[in-house]
Amino acid sequence: MQERAKETRRSLLEAAAQLFAEHGYAATSVNNISARSGRTSGAVYFHYAGKEGIAVAVVRDRFADWSRLAARYADEAVPPVERLVALSYDIAHALSEEPVTRAGARLWAERATINAPLPDPFALWTAAATRLLAQARLAGQLNAHVRPAHTARALVRAFFGLCALTEALESTAVVIDRLTDWWQLTLPSLQPQHQPQPQPVREDPSTAQ
Amino acid sequence: MQERAKETRRSLLEAAAQLFAEHGYAATSVNNISARSGRTSGAVYFHYAGKEGIAVAVVRDRFADWSRLAARYADEAVPPVERLVALSYDIAHALSEEPVTRAGARLWAERATINAPLPDPFALWTAAATRLLAQARLAGQLNAHVRPAHTARALVRAFFGLCALTEALESTAVVIDRLTDWWQLTLPSLQPQHQPQPQPVREDPSTAQ
Known part of the structure; x- marks a missing residue:
């Protein structure tokens, strides 16, 4: 993966994690993740195929991988x-x-x-x-x-x-x-x-x- | 409370509990509770002021009262x-x-x-x-x-x-x-x-x- 794509993925993941931790899954939208990360909503769909995908990635990233x-x-x-x-x-x-x-x-x-x-x-x-x-x-x-x-x-x-x-x-x-x-x-x-x-x-x- | 009102409350509570236990809060509607209990949706609002109220009553009824x-x-x-x-x-x-x-x-x-x-x-x-x-x-x-x-x-x-x-x-x-x-x-x-x-x-x- 290109360095730039990695950075985008990481910033989306961290923004989503902050929002999920603060507000929960249901109350967090792709638009919220876009706004918090400063990336486009399209980037969420492109890199994670949407809200479900980024939630799975958040769990896998830290909580399931020690x-x-x-x-x-x-x-x-x-x-x-x-x-x-x-x-x-x-x-x-x-x-x-x-x-x-x-x-x-x-x-x-x-x-x-x-x-x-x-x-x-x-x-x-x-x-x-x-x-x-x-x-x-x-x-x-x-x-x-x-x-x-x-x-x-x-x-x-x-x-x-x-x-x-x-x-x-x-x-x-x-x-x-x-x-x-x-x-x-x-x-x-x-x-x-x-x-x-x-x-x-x-x-x-x-x-x- | 009249005997009949008590019976209605109980049957609503038990129907709601079954649905909440099986499907969770978000996936259960007042209409589902009405259909499962055989009572009207109006009865849910009248006796419990809606879905939130019946959820609180379910928790209080057994889980919080031993x-x-x-x-x-x-x-x-x-x-x-x-x-x-x-x-x-x-x-x-x-x-x-x-x-x-x-x-x-x-x-x-x-x-x-x-x-x-x-x-x-x-x-x-x-x-x-x-x-x-x-x-x-x-x-x-x-x-x-x-x-x-x-x-x-x-x-x-x-x-x-x-x-x-x-x-x-x-x-x-x-x-x-x-x-x-x-x-x-x-x-x-x-x-x-x-x-x-x-x-x-x-x-x-x-x-x-």
């Missing part, structure tokens, strides 16, 4: 569970502050109103978390009862719910504090010194009788 | 943390299967597109969870490091994120299994026998260097 964070959890000198915790703070910061990431999260929440399939933004986080937990297990740094894939799945979903609801009910300013509360609840179960493991919780109505 | 579940966690013969776990399974079942609750959750997720303030559906859960944790503390059944209000807040948000994302990424059929995975991760930190408590996780970029 390769820029890879460096953070590739350093094998740091214990894997510590890297997992650090990664979660990075993602929480991005979800609170970084416009393209914020837009991706909001678009995903509004996906029912978007007439295009969005990439699954959690697949890469979950794969990264699974890998880190598997490394921790190999290093003898994981509770023997933790199954990496199951645990990574639960962690990613609980983490995202925590961040999204904290922003909705309070503000982005307290997301990091709430994340620390949550890790205090969660981290002990990952660590090998935690013995004995309690009985698994089973759904059993008799326990509440 | 008094029918109160019996489950009022039984003081059962340890409070067990009641908290049982309550979470009850809510997860309702979010998976009960149309008015499902509609409430979906409307809350789509709240940016609804031109009316929705009640906060988490306030009552969080208050109930705080109360149960405080009772557990009084009974010597809670880890000394757990602060009931902070922990309840984190638990409710993580729990809801887990249920909502599990439904979105997999299906309602596995919500209960994923909830069990999550409690296995979370419950040990609540229990008093868990000693020693690890150091709190602090946001500290140096840990990942």
Whole structure:
């Protein structure tokens, strides 16, 4: 792609992300994106085939592609569970502050109103978390009862719910504090010194009788 | 209110809830609610002042009002943390299967597109969870490091994120299994026998260097 076309695509993407993050998908028009970016409406259609296309590109650009964070959890000198915790703070910061990431999260929440399939933004986080937990297990740094894939799945979903609801009910300013509360609840179960493991919780109505 | 008016209100509410749960807020019209309920469009305006009003009523009816579940966690013969776990399974079942609750959750997720303030559906859960944790503390059944209000807040948000994302990424059929995975991760930190408590996780970029 020519340098100039790349610049146009980028400025359209960033303008659209700001608008989606601020106003949501339904309230953002191609004309708004054109006005914010200083490019023509035709450029939106030419480069992204319209509003749906630019929404998919926003989700894919940052929210579904965490390769820029890879460096953070590739350093094998740091214990894997510590890297997992650090990664979660990075993602929480991005979800609170970084416009393209914020837009991706909001678009995903509004996906029912978007007439295009969005990439699954959690697949890469979950794969990264699974890998880190598997490394921790190999290093003898994981509770023997933790199954990496199951645990990574639960962690990613609980983490995202925590961040999204904290922003909705309070503000982005307290997301990091709430994340620390949550890790205090969660981290002990990952660590090998935690013995004995309690009985698994089973759904059993008799326990509440 | 006359019995007949109550019946009309209820049938409108249930028809609207089914439609909101299946198709979302934007794709549901007053005409659809009228057709599904077998009542007139005028009845929607008369009893609920329109689509916004009936959406607020749906959220308030079940999702924000868990008094029918109160019996489950009022039984003081059962340890409070067990009641908290049982309550979470009850809510997860309702979010998976009960149309008015499902509609409430979906409307809350789509709240940016609804031109009316929705009640906060988490306030009552969080208050109930705080109360149960405080009772557990009084009974010597809670880890000394757990602060009931902070922990309840984190638990409710993580729990809801887990249920909502599990439904979105997999299906309602596995919500209960994923909830069990999550409690296995979370419950040990609540229990008093868990000693020693690890150091709190602090946001500290140096840990990942």
